[in-house]
Amino acid sequence: MLYLVGLGPGDEGTMTQDAIAAIQDAEVIVGYKTYTNLIKHLIEGKELIRTGMCKELERCEAAIEAAKSGKKVALVSSGDVGVYGMAGPVFEIIARDHLDLEVKVVAGVTSSVASAAMIGCPLMHDFCHISLSDLLTPWDLIEKRVRMAADADFVICFYNPRSKGRPDHLQKAFELMSPFKRPETPVGIVKAAGRAKEDMWLTTLAEIDYSVVGMTSMVIVGNKSTYRYKDYIITPRGYMV
Structure with missing residues (x-):
């Protein structure tokens, strides 16, 4: 399972219940360092894959590989994951490589x-x-x-x-x-x-x-x-x- 999670603008009060549930259910959290820092209290004890700026495709590939191994993975993005977020490149990679992967997009509050x-x-x-x-x-x-x-x-x-x-x-x-x-x-x-x-x-x-x-x-x-x-x-x- 690969969750694509929109975290909203940054405060937990504007995160959706679905986003929190997806993060809690995931075994692996993948994200940009700034975004994972926003949810430190929610991801303690989980496997964490973090990258810096301009590493978007690396994050997507890492999340897909972890999900292919059978793990529950949450790729997190600020705002809404489908608005200038990570949902686009993930689906493009899945379509390019003809992958049969279960993906759930979790909407978030965009900026x-x-x-x-x-x-x-x-x-x-x-x-x-x-x-x-x-x-x-x-x-x-x-x-x-x-x-x-x-x-x-x-x-x-x-x-x-x-x-x-x-x-x-x-x-x-x-x-x-x-x-x-x-x-x-x-x-x-x-x-x-x-x-x-x-x-x-x-x-x-x-x-x-x-x-x-x-x-x-x-x-x-x-x-x-x-x-x-x-x-x-x-x-x-x-x-x-």
């Missing part, structure tokens, strides 16, 4: 949902996720997606918005959106949602301070009807309130 809950209800209408990391996706394709999502007036949740290696990607994305979104469009920035260094800022498309945004940040940009009330960002669904 956009956890962050939206902290700032009100910005995702009440149609929204999309766009990762600004060009490690696996060409930048020209990312630019196209940003322009088209802004033109279609989606609320946009930016994953992987800014890092030392990509300090200007978020600013470029905001410049691409500017012909389609008002300067006063509300923007919410949530850092490390559900973790010890959690923080948040409410700003606008024109006034954003890019320097507060990092790799653990979620940036949510409203649509044309989104507005701010006190410390909340609200996107109307269309009910006659």
Whole structure:
């Protein structure tokens, strides 16, 4: 059995009961060091396979090999395992190698949902996720997606918005959106949602301070009807309130 487990944003309070049950049932835990550290109290005494950053395929291969040996294995990922997580490469390997392996995907709370809950209800209408990391996706394709999502007036949740290696990607994305979104469009920035260094800022498309945004940040940009009330960002669904 191979469990693919979404841990949520980091706090056990936002983990699903299914995720906790899968971890408890597993004999082997496989994951990125930062993620396994979040659940240390749940995995004591279990076999642990950990790797550092940029070792995603190695983790997937290790989890599959352990499961093939007959062990119950939980491959853990932050947020939802199927949203920029480990479910994709695992299933790709299984399909590539024509493996007959029992797999259970355990859903988790993804960063956009956890962050939206902290700032009100910005995702009440149609929204999309766009990762600004060009490690696996060409930048020209990312630019196209940003322009088209802004033109279609989606609320946009930016994953992987800014890092030392990509300090200007978020600013470029905001410049691409500017012909389609008002300067006063509300923007919410949530850092490390559900973790010890959690923080948040409410700003606008024109006034954003890019320097507060990092790799653990979620940036949510409203649509044309989104507005701010006190410390909340609200996107109307269309009910006659």
